[in-house]
Amino acid sequence: MHNYKSMKLMNFSEVTGPQFHKVHVGVGHRLDAFSSGVLVLGIGKGNGVLEHLCKSHVTRDYMLEGEFGKATDNFTHTGRVIEKTTYDHVTLDKLERVLAMIQGANQKALIMYSQVDLHTQEAYELAVRGLLYPHGKSPPILTGLRCIHFNPPHFTLEVQCVNETQKYLRKLIHEVGLELRTSAVCSGVRRTRDGPFKVENALTRQHWTAGSIIQAIAHFSKATRKIRKLEMYKQTAGQLNSNAQVQEQTRMCENLVKTYSKRLTSVIATKGYITKY
Amino acid sequence: MALVSIRSCGRCGFLLGLRAYATRPVGTPRKREQQDDTPVFQYVGQHRKPQGKVFVWGFSYTGALGIPSFVVPDSGRKKPRKYQLTPYRLDTEQKISSAACGYGFTLLACNSRDLTKLWGMGLNKDSQLGFQRTQHDRHKSYDYVLEPSPVSLPLVNPQETRVLQVSCGRAHSLVLTDSEGVFSMGNNAYGQCGRKIVEDEVYSGSHVVHKIEGFNSGVTQVACGQDHSLFLTDRGSVYACGWGADGQTGLGHHSKASCPVPVGGDLAGVKVQQVATYGDCSLAVSTEGQVFGWGNSEYLQLASVTEATQMSSPRLLPLRGVGRVRQAACGGTQVAVLNEEGEVFVWGFGILGKGPKLSESAIPERVPATFFGRSEFNPTVKVSSIRCGLNHFAAITDRGELFVWGKNVRGCLGIGKHDDQYFPWRVTVPGHVTDVACGVDHMVALVKTII
Numbered sequence: 175m176h177n178y179k180s181m182k183l184m185n186f187s188e189v190t191g192p193q194f195h196k197v198h199v200g201v202g203h204r205l206d207a208f209s210s211g212v213l214v215l216g217i218g219k220g221n222g223v224l225e226h227l228c229k230s231h232v233t234r235d236y237m238l239e240g241e242f243g244k245a246t247d248n249f250t251h252t253g254r255v256i257e258k259t260t261y262d263h264v265t266l267d268k269l270e271r272v273l274a275m276i277q278g279a280n281q282k283a284l285i286m287y288s289q290v291d292l293h294t295q296e297a298y299e300l301a302v303r304g305l306l307y308p309h310g311k312s313p314p315i316l317t318g319l320r321c322i323h324f325n326p327p328h329f330t331l332e333v334q335c336v337n338e339t340q341k342y343l344r345k346l347i348h349e350v351g352l353e354l355r356t357s358a359v360c361s362g363v364r365r366t367r368d369g370p371f372k373v374e375n376a377l378t379r380q381h382w383t384a385g386s387i388i389q390a391i392a393h394f395s396k397a398t399r400k401i402r403k404l405e406m407y408k409q410t411a412g413q414l415n416s417n418a419q420v421q422e423q424t425r426m427c428e429n430l431v432k433t434y435s436k437r438l439t440s441v442i443a444t445k446g447y448i449t450k451y
Numbered sequence: 452m453a454l455v456s457i458r459s460c461g462r463c464g465f466l467l468g469l470r471a472y473a474t475r476p477v478g479t480p481r482k483r484e485q486q487d488d489t490p491v492f493q494y495v496g497q498h499r500k501p502q503g504k505v506f507v508w509g510f511s512y513t514g515a516l517g518i519p520s521f522v523v524p525d526s527g528r529k530k531p532r533k534y535q536l537t538p539y540r541l542d543t544e545q546k547i548s549s550a551a552c553g554y555g556f557t558l559l560a561c562n563s564r565d566l567t568k569l570w571g572m573g574l575n576k577d578s579q580l581g582f583q584r585t586q587h588d589r590h591k592s593y594d595y596v597l598e599p600s601p602v603s604l605p606l607v608n609p610q611e612t613r614v615l616q617v618s619c620g621r622a623h624s625l626v627l628t629d630s631e632g633v634f635s636m637g638n639n640a641y642g643q644c645g646r647k648i649v650e651d652e653v654y655s656g657s658h659v660v661h662k663i664e665g666f667n668s669g670v671t672q673v674a675c676g677q678d679h680s681l682f683l684t685d686r687g688s689v690y691a692c693g694w695g696a697d698g699q700t701g702l703g704h705h706s707k708a709s710c711p712v713p714v715g716g717d718l719a720g721v722k723v724q725q726v727a728t729y730g731d732c733s734l735a736v737s738t739e740g741q742v743f744g745w746g747n748s749e750y751l752q753l754a755s756v757t758e759a760t761q762m763s764s765p766r767l768l769p770l771r772g773v774g775r776v777r778q779a780a781c782g783g784t785q786v787a788v789l790n791e792e793g794e795v796f797v798w799g800f801g802i803l804g805k806g807p808k809l810s811e812s813a814i815p816e817r818v819p820a821t822f823f824g825r826s827e828f829n830p831t832v833k834v835s836s837i838r839c840g841l842n843h844f845a846a847i848t849d850r851g852e853l854f855v856w857g858k859n860v861r862g863c864l865g866i867g868k869h870d871d872q873y874f875p876w877r878v879t880v881p882g883h884v885t886d887v888a889c890g891v892d893h894m895v896a897l898v899k900t901i902i
Binding site: 197212214255257258259262263268271272274275278281292293294295298299301302303304317318319320334353354355356402422 | 467489490491493494495496497499503589805806807808821822824826827828845850851852870872873874876877879881883901902
């Protein structure tokens, strides 16, 4: 007997066309039109991890190309030139000193925005290990800055930062120029690392196929697990700092649990999940 | 140009009316000829060299900051500024090469051959800034000098001699010149000025600036303690004079010395490269990198060799794990040393820099280098010099950054707040810090600009 079900026309993909599954794709930290580099995408269940990545204050690495001699309205080399200045007095030595000063100010900001009481021994312990990171809202802070290449008028900076926008980085190039009593524009912003996702593992245009994407997801499965764990650690570190906050949080949690307990139990019963209380 | 763009769009099949563009569309780059028309500005010439600047902060009512408008405001509406919590630029006519902060007063020195080499400001009740003639009465001297005022030295060759270093104590000051020795002024009740003690001498309004004699070779460094003075000669021997009740003169007794006497004890025959003191404890660093100490030990400064509270003769301090010491600095109750690798070790009593829990230590504790800016981006940052005020520390790294920690007495740390600082904190100064002088409640920083 023939299996008539399997011979239905609908089962042939040449008849119906390729079948698409609806998959949610989310974007991690944004990259604006002028910049290039690593862009983290989350597929399906990975979108939840993306949220953790955003909250976890991982640092990002950028390579900034700059050019001395002109100032434009949007801090890039394609903008309208506002002013042109000389730059022959700029040496690598002076540039390094300016970068050291900027880095110093940012290190200070890093500790100040960490919302930790600096008069406690715990604050000292965290500061020694370099674990003081800005919690909650903070302005963009550079955790590392150095000059990779210097060939006047062109120069390249490597920046490690937290909570930044690409426009801020272009403005940084402009400010470096101002400190050196000249003007500078940014001719390229390239993100080389976003948290644990490095540019070496990023997929280029030729590799945007299902096979390589699946491989990449498998490669990063450890990293995604780490991010989830890191988020929980950061939460506990934040709780160390203020008892009052913890009490309020537990009270809020208790209230939530009370109001939604009936709903929770019904959800658990239907879906069969095991949750911790 | 505009007409061309309409034609190309027309090829794509869009319906465009005949719109005449008055301006260039946004985003298109200008043509080459227009770019070269903009003028080129020059802000810095080719031969511009970095300038030296002086920054001051701390308690201003004594006039020690040298800014009169903080004490006596220019206009009636302004209020006097009691504490200057962040670095403030002090305008000086000459480039200041050496500065020293005493207890409520400051001395600034320039190593030029001009006639005015020394400026003083602050408390002058014991004539520690020399005789500052008042405007109204030429026989009277100001008790408080609010602005940097020239201090006159009785030099034999004022147009040849240069001032190398200044040092200030509680109520006296020492000036070191390159060819005419050491001059002292101020209170001499304990012989700290190196001259014979005169009973019931009135120090206010005194004209006496004494040239100290009694050294067998040229003096290379001077250090002022609270009421005693230490001198280091080029042969490496240390001389001391002044109050000795805590044994801080190191002469083996606890009485006053009114003229410099060579210090013996463990220092006999040792070549010393640096002496340090500010309170009642004194330290000397030999050329071999060993540390000798004497004086007050109530706060465990010398607890590595003695359980007594005073030591009147220098003893070698066996500091474990410190290595070769390059520089030492003494405060009122705490001590810091810097070794050849650029690491800072602290001990004593007070806020030592390792959190609020560590308030006293008898053995040297290393301050972690991460506080001084060492990270993966800058793995080779080292501390290049350390200084001590009465209750705080200051460290300068080789990248020109200034770090302070300790008790924030009347805003002397310069970090913008009145709170004490339990670990090293950066002071934001616009430039590269080359030297810093710490006092009781104020500090002076000598800064070089970047451009």
